[in-house]
Structures are given as structure tokens and as C-alpha cells.
Amino acid sequence: MSIDITEFYQTFFEEAEELLSDMEQQLLQLDPSDPDSEQLNAIFRAAHSIKGGAGTFGFTVLQETTHLFENLLDQARHHELALDPTIIDIFLETKDMLSDQLNAYRQQTEPDSAAYERICNTLKTLAEEKGRGSSAAPAAIEKAPVAAPAGDGTVVIKIAGVAADSAASLAEELALFGTVIEQQHGEDVLTVKLETATGEDDIRAVLCFVVDEDQITFEGAAAAPSESAASVPVSDDVEPALIEEAVASSQPAAETAAAPAEPAKAAATAAKKPERSAASSENASLRVSIEKIDQIINLVGELVITQSMLEQGTADFDPVTHGNLLSGMTQLQRNARDLQEAVMSIRMMPMDVVFNRFPRLVRDLAGKLGKQVELETVGKSTELDKGLIERIVDPLTHLVRNSLDHGIETPDRRLAAGKPTAGRLTLSASHQGGNILIEISDDGAGLNRERILKKARENGLPVSDAMSDDDVWQLIFAPGFSTAEQVTDLSGRGVGMDVVKRNIAQMGGHVDILSRPGQGTTTRIVLPLTLAILDGMSVRVGEEVYILPLGAIKESMQVRPEDISTVTGNDRVLHVRGEYLPLVELYRVFDIPDAQQDVTKGIVMIVQSEGRSFALQVDQLIGQHQVVVKNLETNYRRVAGISAATILGDGSVALILDIPALSRTPQDREGGHAGQSRSAAALH
Amino acid sequence: METSAIEKAHLDGESHEFLVFRLGSEEYGIDILSVQEIRGYEGVTRIANAPSFIKGVTNLRGVIVPIVDLRLKFALGNADYTAQTVVIVLNIGHRVVGVVVDGVSDVLALTGEQIKPAPEFGSTLSTHYLMGLGSLDDRMLILVDIEKLMTSEEMALIDKAA
Numbered sequence: 001m002s003i004d005i006t007e008f009y010q011t012f013f014e015e016a017e018e019l020l021s022d023m024e025q026q027l028l029q030l031d032p033s034d035p036d037s038e039q040l041n042a043i044f045r046a047a048h049s050i051k052g053g054a055g056t057f058g059f060t061v062l063q064e065t066t067h068l069f070e071n072l073l074d075q076a077r078h079h080e081l082a083l084d085p086t087i088i089d090i091f092l093e094t095k096d097m098l099s100d101q102l103n104a105y106r107q108q109t110e111p112d113s114a115a116y117e118r119i120c121n122t123l124k125t126l127a128e129e130k131g132r133g134s135s136a137a138p139a140a141i142e143k144a145p146v147a148a149p150a151g152d153g154t155v156v157i158k159i160a161g162v163a164a165d166s167a168a169s170l171a172e173e174l175a176l177f178g179t180v181i182e183q184q185h186g187e188d189v190l191t192v193k194l195e196t197a198t199g200e201d202d203i204r205a206v207l208c209f210v211v212d213e214d215q216i217t218f219e220g221a222a223a224a225p226s227e228s229a230a231s232v233p234v235s236d237d238v239e240p241a242l243i244e245e246a247v248a249s250s251q252p253a254a255e256t257a258a259a260p261a262e263p264a265k266a267a268a269t270a271a272k273k274p275e276r277s278a279a280s281s282e283n284a285s286l287r288v289s290i291e292k293i294d295q296i297i298n299l300v301g302e303l304v305i306t307q308s309m310l311e312q313g314t315a316d317f318d319p320v321t322h323g324n325l326l327s328g329m330t331q332l333q334r335n336a337r338d339l340q341e342a343v344m345s346i347r348m349m350p351m352d353v354v355f356n357r358f359p360r361l362v363r364d365l366a367g368k369l370g371k372q373v374e375l376e377t378v379g380k381s382t383e384l385d386k387g388l389i390e391r392i393v394d395p396l397t398h399l400v401r402n403s404l405d406h407g408i409e410t411p412d413r414r415l416a417a418g419k420p421t422a423g424r425l426t427l428s429a430s431h432q433g434g435n436i437l438i439e440i441s442d443d444g445a446g447l448n449r450e451r452i453l454k455k456a457r458e459n460g461l462p463v464s465d466a467m468s469d470d471d472v473w474q475l476i477f478a479p480g481f482s483t484a485e486q487v488t489d490l491s492g493r494g495v496g497m498d499v500v501k502r503n504i505a506q507m508g509g510h511v512d513i514l515s516r517p518g519q520g521t522t523t524r525i526v527l528p529l530t531l532a533i534l535d536g537m538s539v540r541v542g543e544e545v546y547i548l549p550l551g552a553i554k555e556s557m558q559v560r561p562e563d564i565s566t567v568t569g570n571d572r573v574l575h576v577r578g579e580y581l582p583l584v585e586l587y588r589v590f591d592i593p594d595a596q597q598d599v600t601k602g603i604v605m606i607v608q609s610e611g612r613s614f615a616l617q618v619d620q621l622i623g624q625h626q627v628v629v630k631n632l633e634t635n636y637r638r639v640a641g642i643s644a645a646t647i648l649g650d651g652s653v654a655l656i657l658d659i660p661a662l663s664r665t666p667q668d669r670e671g672g673h674a675g676q677s678r679s680a681a682a683l684h
Numbered sequence: 685m686e687t688s689a690i691e692k693a694h695l696d697g698e699s700h701e702f703l704v705f706r707l708g709s710e711e712y713g714i715d716i717l718s719v720q721e722i723r724g725y726e727g728v729t730r731i732a733n734a735p736s737f738i739k740g741v742t743n744l745r746g747v748i749v750p751i752v753d754l755r756l757k758f759a760l761g762n763a764d765y766t767a768q769t770v771v772i773v774l775n776i777g778h779r780v781v782g783v784v785v786d787g788v789s790d791v792l793a794l795t796g797e798q799i800k801p802a803p804e805f806g807s808t809l810s811t812h813y814l815m816g817l818g819s820l821d822d823r824m825l826i827l828v829d830i831e832k833l834m835t836s837e838e839m840a841l842i843d844k845a846a
Contacts, residue, residue, distance in 0.1 A: 298746040544730065590732030635780045636741060636750040637843040639731055645741060645748045653729040653743050 012053045013106050014287070019046040020102070021356065024095050028359050032083040040077040043091075047073055050098065061111045062101045068123040069094050075127070090126060092360070094119055158217040159190045290386070293346050300336075300343045301628040301647070307336045308649040344533065348383035351429040351438070354393055355380055358400060358427060365404045372411055372421050373404060378428035384436050388527055391507055392438070395500040399440045399523050400425065402497075407444030407521050417518060419443065435509075436529055441522035447473060447515040473513035477501040505660060508549070536627045536646070538654065539605070539618040541586045542595035545654045546618075547627055547646055552659040554606040554613065556621060561600050574604060574615040581606065584662055585617045589641055595619055609659040616662065625649075629656065699793035702818065704825060705772060705785040708760035712785075713792065713818055713825040718774050722788055725751075725769035735840050744773065744780065750841060753784040757839075760786075776831045781841060783834075792825070794818045799827065 023046040026039045051066035053059075069091075075081035097119045104111040182193035314322070314329055355377040366373040384392070408414075408423030415421055424443045429436060449472050456463045456475045463475065479498040504511050509527035528551075536547040563575045564583065572583040583604070587595030596602040596619040605616045627646035632639060632655075643658035702713035728740035728751050737756035741748050751771060755763045763784075771782040802814040813833040818825035835842055 302746045592732070630746075630748045632741070632748055633843070635748060636731075636841060640733065642731075645729075647743045647746065647748075651743055652727055653741050653748055655729065655731070 009057060009106075012057060013102060016050050016053060016102055017099075019050055020095055020099055022046055024092065024360055025356065027088060027091050027095065028363065030083070030088060032085050032088055035076065035083050037077055040073065044070065044073040044077055057105075059101070059105050061113070061116050062098065062105065065094070065098060065101065065116060065119060065123075068120055068127070069098075072123060072127055087126065090122055094123065155194050155218055157192045157194060159192075160215045160217070293343075297343055297347070297628075300340050304336050304340055304628070305647055305649060305651060307332055309651065312649060345383075347386050348529075349386050349389050350380060351382045351384060351389075351436075352380040353389055354396060355427055355429075357393070357397075361397065361400060362404065362425060365401065369404060370410060371404065371408055371423060373408055373423045373425055376424065376426045378426065379430045382429040382431060382436060383529075384429075384527070385529065388507055391503065392525075392527070395503050395511075395525070396427075396438070396440065398497075398500050400427070403440060403442040403444065403521065403523075407442040407446075409445050413445075417445075431529070432526070436527050438525040438527065439522055440525075441520060443520040446517045446519055446521050447476070447513070448517070452476060469515070470512075473515055476513070477511075508551075534627050534629050534646075534656065535624070536656065537605075537624050538622040538648075539586075539603075540620040540622055541590070541618050542592040544590075544592055545622065545648065545652075546586070547625075547654050547656040548605065548607065548616075549656065549659060550624065552607045552609050554608050556603055556605045559600055559604050564599060572599075576606065576615070579613075581613055581615045583615045583617060586657075587617070587619075589662065607659050607663075609663045612663045614663050627654075627656070699795040701791055701793050702825065702827065703772070703788065704790050704792055705770075705788045707755055707758055707786055710760065711789065711823060711825050713794075713827045714772075714774075714830040716791060718776055718830055720773045720775040720780065723771050723773060723782075724767065725765050725771050725784060738840065739784065742782065744782070747780060749773070749780045749782050751782040751784060752834075752839065752841070755784060755786060774830060774834065776834050779834075779842070781834055792818075792820060794820065794825075794827075802826075 023043050026043050026046075030036065030039050030043075047066050047070040051063055051070055054062035054066060072081060072091075076083055076087075081087075097115060100115065101111040180192055181195055182191075184191040311329055311333065314325060317326060319326055358377070359375055362373055362375045403425055408425065409417070409419075411421040414423065426439070426441045428439045428441075431437070449469065452472055452475055453463055453465065453467075456478070459478065461475060461478060463472075477497045477500070479496065501511055504525055504527070507527055509525060511526075512524045513521065514524065515521040534547070535550040537550055537553060538545055538547050540546075557576075559574060564572055565575065565580075566572050572585075573580040574583045583599065585597075585599070586592065587597065599617050602617050602619050603621055605618060606613060607616050608614075625648075627648075629644045630646055632642060632645045639655075641658055641661050642655045643661075644656045645653050646656055648654050701716040703716045703719050704711055704713050706712070723744075726742055728742045730740040731738060731750075734740075737753050739751040739753050741750050743749075753763055754760075765784075768787075769784060770786075770788055771784055772788065773780060773782045798820060799816045799818050802811050802816050804811055813829050813836065815827040815829045818827050833839065
């Protein structure tokens, strides 16, 4: 039997995809006028690895394309090819082409040959045109980073904007990394010469707590990754002893080299570079399939259920005679909970994954629109459940597109408004309690209140001039709403703000807009951290148990007969503190037998969703639990009014209520209005 | 589409195994490869507004599995639930479904010659879902294409393709 090579395809595709996305990052960061050889090397290596893999698996087209690309990159890194923005654009295009080819192979089809020919020709022409004119690029050679040869083991750290009193404490802080050889303070600049085995990035990371990153300058980096070191994947923690030795032996040389207190400015620019490439260094991680992780999550969920069963079973035991058992039970409970938390954290991924795709999008879009945009991302390391990460991409892309298209103005308009020509777009993510807060803000023109109101009237929405700004901004989430002066090829992709809102609501989150005319717009998305666990309240109706998401519950109460009024004989409303709330009787919606039909003898929960409050009638409250959310659609279908299922402590299944779906009026739920496709589809 | 067990049986002349279960007095056979396990009937959680033959969902080692009572679906046998009630857990196209039957009798191997084409008849079980009739000595087995049946629209187990 021969080895089935196709088994390795998947691995190759995944790796190649990762390499390509790395390549794109590096290309975007690359400064054409002053290319960093470390970055060029990284791009070259990525292309080379893909070429190797493509050759092994017989993906000829991919191999050929990467081969041409690799040649050009090789010339670039040997300074035989002078880079300019056009070339970078061609490189990015090539990268896209490689992605397309990869996808084609993944779907077991041959890549588009016309596109292949085109890109090959482009690359060949480029090689012929620019390749030979290598001597015309002396600047590139001159600026080639020489990674501070004598600096091994010794760094000179310059920190700008430091007052005399804080200088001493900073120097002390630095002394923790090694031995301070020399220390100077003048003109608000603290210069510390430090002998250390610690990497520049680590020092920088610590200093960042005290001073801003751009205040710090490194000269003669200690662990500057030289070309050879970076091409071999060496982990950070190689034998500390070896480093010590290296430091000791190179120290005399370093001292003489760095002795002049005024280091040459050329050296400073050269030494600044390694920091960028070091940021993209490999992180120690393991590739595990999602199924495996979900299996572990399931098993741990089972364990927690078993544990709570045992706990119920031993609750009546006499603590005197069964002391050991009971203390063991407590221990088990704690361990099970810790284990569950730890396992859940595996599914968490940094927002980086999402944010990383935006520099390219913004660059391309801004180019197309003739606008200048600076993109800033904050809180890349904020973690979010993988399931949510995947689903947040589309809404976020839409919002970023909107900001660029409608928010940020063209440079001349910005100048006229007294703003810098380049607009600013900030993506940020942060944790807020059990939620994650994602903000997209621009410093553009802001939303136009009059235009939104006008458009709303045209669409027949009930509006008045007295509406608050917040209410007006919410109007843009109405289906079919667009205030764009003209339809560009960027808008009108079939995804409106209403879809954004619906997607986010489906993830259990909500979205707000803050906007000020002339100052910009901020869109704020709040999402739960994970979909896998939910804080819920269990309620009983008849013999059945349902779970309500705790976040939706405002209060629960017993009602008096006089608080209930009927509307058109059938529908009932509940009068609570001057408000009339529709009453949804769960036993009617779900047709539950033997339920308490008299609302005054049951319990009414006031719940809120999508800005609407309503009263939900149940028989009894049971208690509050953290439940593991299980998808009902894995083996079954969508059920109207139910969002998912969970397993209770006794092993039985309980259904989790879909509050937004219940909040819709019965007519909506049964009639299947066009706008309510979700509930309509669920009911058939 | 994959070739079903019966087609294979016809093609290669080898025998294929069927799990035989009873519904009332009739014997049915399904491709053994679609059977994941056989277990007792345990408490199910009712699903509102579902057809009566969908008993609800149950917890199968952490997986939520719908339970269908074929006795109700085909109006055969007594649909009562005792400690002896059997659930056949099927694994069909990455989905897990449990079906309640009157009892599981045995696993039989049938060769191509033993499988006769199904005649056209009544409406409760459309011939569409029949693979044929198996004859073994004096027994007749109704061979059901369980995958086709379970994924059909009339079983209401799967959302219509969006």
C-alpha cells in the first residue's frame, strides 16, 4: 500500500494560508523606501516554503507563481531590486493570486489559468525592468540594516521626556534586567547603558507600563535577531548559560564600541528595526482541531453534571460519619469548575485574528476612494470565543466599510473643515465584565440627523423632529435604510445595517451608535464573551423546565388580578408602574399541558430584549444556574422560541428560551412577515 | 450519492448486514452501518409544536439527540413506554437520531438474490423510502432506506435547505 499523500493536503493548505497572511502583514508593514531586510527575508521564506510544499504535492501553477515571486523577493533582499509602492502593490496582488490558487486546489479544481498567465507576465516584466537596474538603488544598500554587530549583550536605552525625579526610578527598573554600566540624564532624556541577556522586546514591554512606547529608543540591541538566527527557528529560552557566555565574551568589545556617549544616528535607525520583526516571531502553539476541543468541552460538561449529581446524592449524608467523603466532594466541585474554566479558555482567541484583516481592507478601500486613512487597533489581545470571532468578522467589515465610505471625508473636505488630511479609524476591543466591547470610531463627518430623518419619512417610518439623537441613530438599523448620497460599489453589497444589527443580536449582543456632526461616529458592539456558557434562571411550567438567559430578566413578580387587562379580548397586557407590557403566556406559546393558567397564581418575569420589554408568565422559579449551551440544530432543527438546549444536573435536557423571538407579537411569529424571516423560517 | 447497501449487494453478490426490528407484527431491516448503538428509552424533553411522532430530545452523553417514535409515525404497535422500550440510535450523515421501535430481533446478512424489489403500495410508507423486501426462509423483511427516510421533509427533523 502506498501512502496516501492527500492526507497531508489539509496541513499544507492550513500552513500555506497562515504563511500567506503573515506575508501580507509583512508586506503592509514594509517601507518601500527603506526596506527592512528581516521582513524581506520573512516574506521570502514564506514564498519559499509555499513553493516547496506546492512542488511536493504537484500544484504546478502555485509552484510556478511562487517561483517567480520568490526570484523577485530574492533580488529585493539582495538589494538588486529597488522597491517602490507600485511593486508592493504588485506583490500584494501576487499574494491574493496565491490565495486564490490555494483555494482552487483546496476545492480540487485547477486555478484560473488566465489569471495565472497575467500574474506571471506581470512578475516577469517586473523582473526584467527593474531587476537589472540594480545599481540604481544604492540607497537600499546603504540603508541595509547592519544589526549592531558589537552590541551583543549590551543595549543603550534612551527614554525621552523623562523628568529628573522619575529618571532614577526608571534606571532602577532597568537595573532589574542586568547591570547598568552607564547612566546619563540630560535635556529630559535618560540614557542608560545596560548589560543584559534580556531581549529588547521584553524590556520594552516592561517599560511600556511606565512610559509611552515611542519615548523609548534602543541602540545596539542585545538579542537583536541577526539574519542567520532568524532563519533557524530558535526559541527564546535557549540555554541561558550559552547566552551568559556570549555576553561575557562580547562584553569588552561592546564597551569600546558603545563607549562614545553620543551614538551615531545611523546606528540608531538600524538598531530600531529588529523590534518589528521580533514582534512577529513564532509563538509556541499547537494546532488542534476544533472537534477535539469541542469534544473535551463536552466531556468536561458531562463531568460537571456528574459532579452535581453526586453532590445532590451526598447532600443528606451525615457530616460526622462521612467527613472525608464530603470534603472530597467539595474538592471535586472546585476542581471540576476550574477544569471547566480552563477548557473554555481554549476556545478563546485574541481579537488580533479579526483586526489583522483590516489593514489591507482599509488600505485598498482608502486607495479606491481617494481618501487618506490611518488605522489604529487597540486591544488586539482581548480574547473572544472562536465561534463569535468568526461571526463578528462580517458585521465589523461592514462597519469599517461604512466608516470609510460615508464617515471619513475626502482630504480636501477635511482640510476645509480644519482637520488633518488623513482620517483616523480606530478599532478597539476590551473586556467589560462578562462582555466584550468592540468599538469602531472614525473622526469623519458624523451622521447627518436631518438626512436620516428625511430618509426615514420617505420610508414611512414613524419619526418626529423631537426625537433624541440616540433614537435617530437607531433608525439606520431599519431594513432598507441608506443615506449615502450616491450608491458606490462599496455600499450595496446586500448587507445593510439591519443585517449587522440582526447578526449581533443573534450572537446575544447589541449595538449602539454615538455620533457628533463634524467630529465622527463611534459604533459600539457589546457581545457576551462566550456562547458556550450561559447564566440562566430555570423556571417550571407544568411539568417542564425551561431556562431563561439571566441577562434578559429585569425582575419577577406576582401580579394581582387588577393589573391585567385584555386587548381585543384575547391578548393581555400587564400594568406595571405606569407601563403596559404585553403578557406572553409560556404555556400557550408552547402548548404545555397541566400548567398553571391563572396568571395571579403563577409568577411573571419581566424580560427585555432588543429594547422591548414584555411579561412572561411561568408557574414557578426554580433557581439560578450556569448552564452549558448545547446546539439543538446539530441533530435537530430550529425550534421557534427556543435558542438552544442544555443538560440539567439530573441528566435531563432543558430548553433555553429565545427571548427576542418570544418578544415578537404572536402575529409575527405565526404570520411569517417578510421582515421576520428568522421566526418565520423556524415555524414553517 | 453513495451506493446503498442493497445496490452493493446486487453489484458484488456479497451479503450485507441488516439490523432487524419489529413494529407491531412487521419486521423491518435497516443498513447496520447506519446504526450507532441500541439503548433503552429514557426521559425525553418534549419539544413544543413538533409533530406527535417526534417525542422530544434526550441527552446522549452530552449530545442533544431527537427521538422519533416510528410506531407513531407508521401507526403500528402500541406506543407505550416501558423499561423494555428500545431506542435505535442512528448516525446518518453526521446527525444522530434515536428511533423508538417495538423491539430489535437480530442482525441478518442478505445477499442480492434475497432482496426483491418492493411493489407499489399504500401511502403510509412511500416506496420512495423502501430499498426492497428481503426474504429469508419464511420471513419477510421490509428493508427501509433509513437515511432517506430520516432526512426527508415529512420527518420534520431537519430544517429545509436554506
